[in-house]
Amino acid sequence: MRKDPSTHRPRGIGASRLVSEIPLPGDADAVLGVFVDGVAQVEGRDYDVEAGRVRLRQPLRLAGDLTRLGALMTALCAGVYPQGHDVAVLVSRSGTPQLIAA
Numbered sequence: 001m002r003k004d005p006s007t008h009r010p011r012g013i014g015a016s017r018l019v020s021e022i023p024l025p026g027d028a029d030a031v032l033g034v035f036v037d038g039v040a041q042v043e044g045r046d047y048d049v050e051a052g053r054v055r056l057r058q059p060l061r062l063a064g065d066l067t068r069l070g071a072l073m074t075a076l077c078a079g080v081y082p083q084g085h086d087v088a089v090l091v092s093r094s095g096t097p098q099l100i101a102a
Contacts, residue, residue: 020059022102028091
């Protein structure tokens, strides 16, 4: 049985997860923008807005938290950092913009 890539969580020093969907808050009025590593994405090219979620056209690996081993190695100056992308969605909630991190 194959794992769903939108929920796959690999293990390791800088464990991260692969996402293709970002759930929206139930009271979100509209999606104002999607940003990957601070760069604005284009609706219809990079993502689509569907009922209650944003679907990324290409799954992205999100930056994960360091595991205990990774934190220890960083403390010992080994320079271990999580890899992946920072994804944020700007939504309107009751007319107020709010940034949601994936």
